[in-house]
Amino acid sequence: MQILKKKLNGLRRSPKALVIILFAGLLAVGTGYTAVSAAMSASPQAASHSAAQVTYGKKLFLSNCASCHGKNAEGTANAPTLIGVGEASVDFQVSTGRMPGAASGPQLQVKPVQFTNDQIAAMAAYVGSLATGPAIPGIAYTAGNGDAQKGGQLFRINCAMCHNAAGQGGALTEGKYAPALMHSSAKTIAEAMILGPQNMPVFNDANLTPQEKNDIITYLQYLQTHSSAGGDELGGLGPVTEGLLAWLGLLGLIIAITIWLGAKSN
């Protein structure tokens, strides 16, 4: 009995207190980690294309893309033709790492980028030389100096149903999804609106004027660069992660304390 009592007395100091400290520590490290968000990267504009660049692009195309898209970009059973898709399309797919695709699936995944900016520009120049298509959007779209308020409104009306009102992305059917936009560059977002890649609809300049696209990008850049005034955003996923923290963090911490208090009096 005496031994048991001693043992319980000891518990008050070491293991249970340790659990609480450990829990608090893990919580701090975990949230600290998620709080650190990478700054968005800006890509330079594609240079004007010389014949040499187009030749270089063709060479890259033949060695990296032709196996699926065909030797003359005419397309095969596995991949669509690239004649007429424009420079913007090549830039969007390759500079986000979606192309070259690693596997066929419901949707191409964002992966580490496989090419340098020069190489991407060369491939874009080559594909652009095959037929006219959407060009890489210029400063009028991507300057980020528009009206954030108007952009926010347009974003909620046109984009939020797939990309979420806070730009955190969302699910579509059968494994497809709208990606989060918190790390997308202005150029990528503008290209996506112009091209409507994968499952996204096209928002052409009649639908959303270049100025309106600029407004949307301005709004998203505001979200990307301003962290929440209220502390860590918990992934920006809203009530689900909030509920998770309420149960595991808030109630969990309090229960750990109750157990500690209860152990004291035993």
Added chain:
Amino acid sequence: MSNTATAKKKNGFLAGTANYVDERVGVAGVLKEFGRKIFPDHWSFMLGEVALYSFLVLLLSGTFLTFFFQPSMTDVIYNGVYAPLKGAHMSIAYASSLDISFEVRGGLLMRQVHHWSALLFVAAAGLHMLRVFFTGAFRKPRELNWVVGFVLFVLGMAAGFTGYSLPDDLLSGNGLRIIDGMIKGVPFIGTWISSLLFGGEFPGHSIVGRLYSLHIMLVPALILVFLAIHLVMLVLHKHTHYSAAGRKDSNIVGYPLMPVYVAKAGGFFFIVFGVIMLIASFFTINPIWNYGGYDPSPVSAGTQPDWYIGWLDGALRLAPSHLEFMAGNVTVSMNILLPLIISLVFLALVALYPFFENWVTGDKREHHVLDRPRNAPVRTAIGAAGVTFYAVLWAGASTDLIATNFKMSLNQVLLTMQVSLIILPIVAFVVTKRICLALQRKDQEIALHGRESGRIVRLPHGEYIEVHEAANEYDLFKLVDYKDYQPTLARPNAQGKITIRARMRAAASSFYFKDSVSPTTQTAIEANAHHAHEIEEQVQKAIENQK
């Protein structure tokens, strides 16, 4: 000398004041009765307290918020400090919520304290309910208090939902639209009720003001009333305790309210408050500025309600589509009605469970010693099935986030959950019951033969035995002190007829108790102790012979 004089004087003042109050309102009797109320010590008895304290925090922070919040849906142009909304049209309610967040000193912290403590309130109340359920604390005489507690839980959800919709942001507006749709899905009366609630077609211009009245007056008042009933009943019934030496259905072992528990509980309030403050300082909750003001045209992906409404949202999401049909000229939307009916039935089952179990056992005794969950295997299994059912519905509310974050197909996640909703509770029931029975048998084994000590001894004739250590008498209480129920038979009534009711009750009783493990009896323990003693003697002899 002077010290004693002051002490005397102080004492005189205190005694005088006490006497003054007592002579006028008779406080001594109340204090004597209430101050001597005994609370047993166990961490699980503090969960209800956590709910109570988070409610106090809600009242405090909520009062602060009412100073600045304006429940009006009149259109204004925002001209505050949050740049991406500057110049936007919005309701005054949303604008004042933004002002609370960005311009009122301490406003955002208070909003976050209020919201986090709301989540904690319902979570602690829910966990408290589970503790009461799994330990059988709802048995006579506490059945009515279970119902009161259940009402409090539902009121907690109502308080949460009415508050959630007040800022009039896009996220809560989307949630309100779902409620509107559910109401409209009820045949015949739905459209009328919706029109009555919203003062016309959704969203109208009155809903925020109406929800505000409910949120700050009616619902909290009801919570306070039921809380008072809950606590008065708690005092009337006295607290329950876990079985141990000297603890019986006729007594209560613990510390008195005055002064021990007043100090403990008072301190614990500040701990709960402190933890809420800590979380509210470091974590954003409901960043309304991200969502924009409510406008019926946009719907955001990833729209979820707060966690306590999640299971209802999940029920809606998991309902199979294409269940709509026409009855005459009335559309019957079973894809809305089915989840509604299932949720209401689930709530009714929770509320009425104590009465059902009482009917099955026919036990009219008072119970103040709590059950260990394993000692009521079928109840525990039913509880586990219920928790699983709730949990699948709950997870159902985040099908889209599960799909995107774990890179799965939304359709398959949905299908898996639909199947899980039916299969998993059954699995949970069977597995839990088996685990309980196994634990009971293990208890029996320990009570009879003691714990395996790991000491292997060879007897002179070559037999190896492992020496078992008998459980000490205090530990034995926990192992053997529980009620033994046996299945009852359907008995004929006065007319000599076995009624269907009697048959149903016999069937339920058999379902509950047909494979129950009876508590180990004193005779069995003594007989085994005798046997163990003989072995111990043999062992001792063998050891001595070796020397």
